[in-house]
Amino acid sequence: MVGSKDLEPSHAPFFPNVFLHNQFRAKPQWPAPGTSLAGKIAIITGGNSGLGYEAGLQLLDLSLSRLILAVRSIERGEAAAAKLRRLYPHSTIDVWELEMSSYASIQAFTKRVDEQLPRLDMAILNAGVMRFHFQRVTSTGHEEIIQVNYLSTMLLALLLLPILKAKRAGPSPARLTIISAALTLNAKFPERAATPLLASFDDPRTFDRQERYQTSKLLAHMFMWNLVDYVSADDVIVNLADPAWVKGTELVRDGTGPVVRAAFKVFGATTGRTPRLGASCYVDAVINKGKEAHGCFLMSWSIHPFPAMLYTPEGRVVTQKVWDETLAELEFAGVRGILDSMRATLED
Template sequence: MAPTSIEMGDEAITSLFPGPFIKSQFRTKTQLPPPGTDLAGKVAIITGGNSGIGLHAARHLLSLKLSHLVIVVRTLAKGESVAAQLRKDHPAAKVDVWPLEMTSYPSIQAFVARVGSDLPRLDLAILNAGLMKPTFGLCEATGHEETIQVNFLSTFLLAILILPLCKAKAPKSQPGRLTIVSSGTALTAKFPNRNQCPLLASFDAVDPKGLTSAAWDPTDRYFTSKMLGHLLFVRLLDYLRAEDVIVNLVEPGMCKSSDLHRDVGGPIGVFLEGWKNLCGRKPQDGAWTYVDATIVKGKESHGCFLMDWEIHPFTKLVYEPEGKDIMDALWKEVMAEYAFAGVQDILERSKAGKL
């Protein structure tokens, strides 16, 4: 059996440049599903599936004869426009568009309730929605900084709330599949406020260390949002059973024409687009990592971070002595944040094999 991400601590890296970046972007060959892979009869959900890598993943799944796809979007009109083309290209498939506002906890709860009531079956869910904000801003509904809210708090709330449905609505003969999109940038985040208490609240100021407003760093904020996902995910593993739902994190690589930097304009936006066009994978290649994580990889990928189609160590902080206290604090605060949604009960039932 392949080693898990937890067992690979000695291989953890703290810098992507130049070696790991060159290997990932230029020396890693795209891996397609085995010939004959057939998703007929299966049902899939993709959040953020109307653009970028998420849309390419939707196309890949439909090309493998997926029977029913639910594209989850913020703006229904944009989603319906994309879905119309997908229906035209794949007339045998059912393509639905459902709304979800990732900055709103009630919207997340309503979406999960709809999955419970409207989908008789669910084979795989890919949580792809995410963003990078060039300027500091707070979510009106929660009071948290937008990048942390969407990429971390909302994504993992959705993951935990949908977990019982991934089990209940999967075929009896096989576990459900839940893949959370992560990023290799988690491996190199600076995370300057790691020792702040309370931790989550420290992200809700322009400068999390209280120094100067000039300290706002949108790039590292995105990196840190993904690092927090690694730290919380490792703690979640005590509650997750591969027999019920195979849960993993996947990194698609830096891709050309991705929609991640859609809010970034000016010189920085121009630079990012140029950099992606020069060094990025084709988005359709990046999207195959999603398919690999949810269809090709089996129980050996449960609880793992997948990068370049392989099991890869988590961010190094997971393995360092100081990481334990940080993860303890993060876990305690996140569970308190989620208390309104009955998350602890879901996790305890999952741990006991009673989802």
């Protein structure tokens, strides 16, 4: 199999080359006619609105039996679930609380998944934030974008892996897809030389709103680079999926003034994909793609190389630093033991 790590890195300029191809030229890949998810259970984080909600619609259209909307606000989650229940009365749609800025909430959520779900076939980790001003998460001390988009998402992924492996039905692998962004290809990653690295993001003086979001997604690529060596594609197919720039989502909603919001709205209206097309990238990742996409970055419904930096000697050093510091940060949750148990299966 030829995955993202095996491809030649792309040095094409992000603007306009990659952006134009992603937004206007790439062709969607829809599930084959007759595809059925009857009997299967899926989790979508941030599933009450935007791309998460649309992905839920598309999975339910394929006769998904049960959908768990993992959301920060139960009230908003129930409002979204009510709409879905009217559209799909024969499916079970549940709303479970998940606060992505809280390690305790993530642990409680995955414990509930393990104890209450009879099976689990797929999880789409869609929840994320984009902030225009530095904000610190009180419980962890970390800057919020890095906390939610990277550290908390990786913790959730690691805690879900053994559950997906154990609760998948039959010999087919379970699926775990993490939201990514084509903007990782444009990340400058100014903190790359910092030691320790993760702590460098907690200094408000170095906060750059554009670079921080891109870097948060780049870190996930670096983590995936090593993670694939611990997880067998026979157990769980793990990948990163980019929905491209999508109009009408709530990603840019906090800490912005009316001028900025208006600018994003105009930009989205003129260049953005529809939520249906954007969410189809998630569905493609968990339905259409097989073992060939394990450990890969999916962009425009195709396997794409990781950001070019990862293939360089400097990038390899930084990637290992990210891996080591992340495992140290999440050691309280027993993540090394989880990885060892997953790798034992891989080596059998």
